[in-house]
Amino acid sequence: MATMEECRSALDKLSDNLAQADGEARGAAGFDRSLSCHITDLDTTFTGRLNNGRITVLDTSAGPPREKAQIRLAMAGDDLVALVDGELNFARAWGAGRVKLEAGFLDLMRLRSLL
Template identity: 65%
Template structure:
């Protein structure tokens, strides 16, 4: 329900986004992030909307995770600091994301 000062359409959009984020947060998937310029890979899990890092290893990922990311160290730092938006970085090719179609659709809700 919208507040007296909030337009009903905005309230409906926000409610839809909240439901989408809840669905995406329910993901429980293996995750790898290859930092290309450092040639290091972080592996772990995306679970309950949080990323848990289990290991860091040299080189590209040894195993194929369900969700795979690749980017430079500078881009990772910019993403974490909020200076670079994920959707923009992905669309421009600065961040590579590989995952199954269902996972991509669920992750899209978070972007």
């Protein structure tokens, strides 16, 4: 089971990857939205913002998200680490129910190029 520090490090790595993206992926990541990532096996939520291709984690709290972010992710810590490391395909994990993504329709359309 991934630790809270490993999950935080994975989010930082994801932020770095988004910042280095180019083309269509860069455009998809280059908007301003609130973000939450609930790590289900740790029952911990990271909240922050996706802004100009970077994820900024602003808070970490116990339990599910306290407020509804515009982009909401939920998954086990090991799955987050595996996704960021390229060992787990997002579409397959989402289809299998291992990863949950909730967002408005327009946000989902923009995010699809990242997934």
